[in-house]
Amino acid sequence: MKNIKRVLLIVILAMLGLCFGCSEAKGPYGKYIEEDLETTNIIEDNYRNYYEIFVRSFYDSDGDGVGDLKGVIEKLDYIQDLGFNGIWLMPIHKSASYHKYDVDDYYSVDSKYGTMEDLEALVAECHKKDIKLILDLVINHSSSANAWFTKAKKAHEKWLAKETLTEEEEKFKDFYVFYDDKNAIPATKKAYQVGKKGYYYEANFSSNMPEFNCDSPAVREEFQKIMKFWLDKGVDGFRLDAVKYYYYESHTKSIALLSEINKWAKAINPNAYIVGECWDPVTIIEQYYGSGCDSFFNFSLSVSDPSSPLVNSLNLEGKMLNKYYDGLLANISMAKDGIPAPFLNNHDTPRFTSTATASINKVKFQYALLSMMNGSTFTYYGDEVGMVGSNAGTSPDQNVRIPMQWGDGFGDCDPLSGATEASYPYGTVKAQMKDEHSLYNFYKKCLLLRNQNPEIARGAVSLVEMDREDQKLLFIEKEYQGSKIGIIFNFAPYDNLKVDYQSKGFTKVVGQLVTDSKDKYIGLQDDGSILLPPYSIAIVK
């Protein structure tokens, strides 16, 4: 029966070729395969496609030049349409800095971003669209302008002077890490003297970021209160900043605190999602998963790691194909029972479009490689339109936090003070949405395929075939709840790759990611195999 169908197909194709003089780009690729992508196939779990937003530079709803929460609400359709179903907001609490990683008041929304009502409205709108919203929670340190720091210094000085303390002063005298003897400051830590008072406070990031004393029961109680406050507002979890700095001297102690934090959050909302930032190699991060927190970012896959298998899988002259597969397996095994959290770049790293060798096809393929990883992927705002920016070397962080260019004539934020570059080589959002071959539309396809095929994020992986000689073919399968998909990669930048997928137990192509898509596609050959163009991926079932 199959053969008859094939013969018929060939006859029909031949006739079409005759009728239209082969003007349809049949090329070497064979029959075009129609896809049917759904946008709303979201499973109610914590495996999500997260979109990281720097509110200041995202969308300005009221024309004052500063992005705001109402702007995020206005762009929820855009975010959902791209295929994201989770949002990580970089810090939104009151803070004098532009980045807000030094918090003045943990129970507030910075007035530049909007009001508490705006945040509540954003939560409600996200939930209507089945989007989870997580907040950046920066509790290793506060701002030195936080009222708690003033209270703590005052109480600590009274205590040093052996004066009687009130109950509240007792609570605050050790709220931050103070050293009364300069010689007691560990060589690995940074501490600053308070005025000329002869005592010091720990601040490993900067003098205006004093670190909380995580041993203090009062501090731990406050952490719980902060989380309860925001979870009660309906936010779905937290991205925890700088978790290894909780106790900079001891991973064991930081992990133990994370275990408590995770329990506190889950006691309020059992489905709360916690993802921690521990900028360390796999061997360390896997220890952090022992805390029970859902996720820790996988820095070993990001541009911050020069040996990242995602970055190095481009230009396979270096014979790195097995490294991509190893990286894919390590990404899963390091997470133990938790959820892997792979990403390419964020607000602290150069954008991956900024490497000297970047071309649109490489940028697309690199994102496609990320998109085939298990777990919750994290995508930094603006990457979908290929925004460029680097904070490498002496370049400022502002370069990777520049405004989105919407191209609508409104909503663009003012340029970010301090940025030394602002580049949009692939055009505005509006222009890219109209171009079916744009980065934007490629990103969208990657994300929709993740939603459509839940096996990609959640499936158990096994190897079908890897051509270590040629460094072109990687064929894996992922199985989730009895459903199996195959993922076939052509890692070659210039060569087509023919694959007989049917002999491996699969019957149809359900998705294709072709980087050079102007005249190339993954097509069915007359013999039933498929031909993959350079830097492309086929998903088969």
Ligand SMILES: [Ca+2]
């Ligand atoms: Ca505004």
Ligand SMILES: [Ca+2]
């Ligand atoms: Ca600390």
